[in-house]
Amino acid sequence: xxxxxxxxxxxxxxxxxxxxxxxxxxxxxxxxxxxxxxxxxxxxxxxxxxxxxxxxxxxxxxxxxxxxxxxxxxxxxxxxxxxxxxxxxxxxxxxxxxxxxxxxxxxxxxxxxx
Amino acid sequence: xxxxxxxxxxxxxxxxxxxxxxxxxxxxxxxxxxxxxxxxxxxxxxxxxxxxxxxxxxxxxxxxxxxxxxxxxxxxxxxxxxxxxxxxxxxxxxxxxxxxxxxxxxxxxxxxxx
Numbered sequence: 001x002x003x004x005x006x007x008x009x010x011x012x013x014x015x016x017x018x019x020x021x022x023x024x025x026x027x028x029x030x031x032x033x034x035x036x037x038x039x040x041x042x043x044x045x046x047x048x049x050x051x052x053x054x055x056x057x058x059x060x061x062x063x064x065x066x067x068x069x070x071x072x073x074x075x076x077x078x079x080x081x082x083x084x085x086x087x088x089x090x091x092x093x094x095x096x097x098x099x100x101x102x103x104x105x106x107x108x109x110x111x112x113x114x
Numbered sequence: 115x116x117x118x119x120x121x122x123x124x125x126x127x128x129x130x131x132x133x134x135x136x137x138x139x140x141x142x143x144x145x146x147x148x149x150x151x152x153x154x155x156x157x158x159x160x161x162x163x164x165x166x167x168x169x170x171x172x173x174x175x176x177x178x179x180x181x182x183x184x185x186x187x188x189x190x191x192x193x194x195x196x197x198x199x200x201x202x203x204x205x206x207x208x209x210x211x212x213x214x215x216x217x218x219x220x221x222x223x224x225x226x227x228x
Contacts, residue, residue, distance in 0.1 A: 003157070042203065042220040056215055090158070099208035099216040100146050100165070106160040 001029065004106035006091050012112045018079040021109045025072050025093030031055075032074040033103065034066060035089040046089075049074055050097040079113075086113045116141045116205050120219035126156070127195050128227050135222050137179075137188040137205030145187040148206040148216070149179055158204070164188065197228045 005024040013019050025032050033056075034046040045058040049068035066076040074094070078085055088110050092103035121136040137143060149161040162173025169181040179190045188205060205219040 001155075012152045043218040045215050045218075058215065087132075092158075099206075102148075102163065103150075103158075104217075107157050 004091055004093050004104050006089075006106035008109060009107065010110045010112075010113065013015045013081050014114055015083060017081050018077065019081060019111060021076045021078075021089055021091075021111075022089030023074045023076070023093075023106060025074070025091075026104050029093035029095055029104070030072050031097045031101065032068055032072065033075050033092045033094070034074070035090040035092065036054050036060070037090055037108070038086075043090070046076065048097070055097055072103055081113045083113050086111060116207065116209050116217050118205055118217050118219040120203075120205055120222050123220065124223045124224060124225075126183070126225045126227065129197055130194050131226075133190070133192040133195045133199070133224070135203055135205075135224070137190065137219060138186050139188070139207040139208040139209075139217070140186065140206075141207065142164045143209060146208040147181060148208075149173065149177070149190050150153045150187075150204045151201050152221075153198075153201045161190070161203070175226045178184070195224075197226050198224045199226060 007022045021053045025040040035042045048056040051114045052068045063079045068074045088108045092105045094101035117140045119138045147164040150158045151161045152158045162171050164171045164181045172178045176193050181188050202221045202223050204221045206216045208216050
């Protein structure tokens, strides 16, 4: 069974630009969660999608948004990039909604904002 | 706000040494607890989890963790580490009053010297 696939692996953007990250979950998984990982803050929950609906949201500004398609694939968008958005963005899929279903992570997208 | 503390940020051990990584959380209600591991160059993966029942849970690769409710702790242990256990270890907690969002510790980097 293929794992969680995130594209692209690396991105370099400048301040003010916007970026879209993509995540393909494990086949059959309907929940997709997004996390921001930085050395100082660790893993910070961004949002969770299940059946194309955002079910949960972390404490990030509205510049961070996402969506999920009917095939469970998900995209995350960050607009008006700031230097502080530089991080590893992780996507995780799970069978069920909510934090109790084991998460299967992708390798992440490394975003660098200059 | 709920939080998860991992006391050891960096641990260095020799092979065959015993390991204990601390994890404490701040929430008085029902919790579900997880340890995830990230080996070098690989994605995060579930090591073990506790939902209910026997507070001593066993995971993959000889790891175990003990839930001590009175101490709000879920420490990870392994009697004899191997070089291949070199990785980053994350504790995560899902509290029933937290809208099913996982709260993560900052992680502990373990280096095992051969």
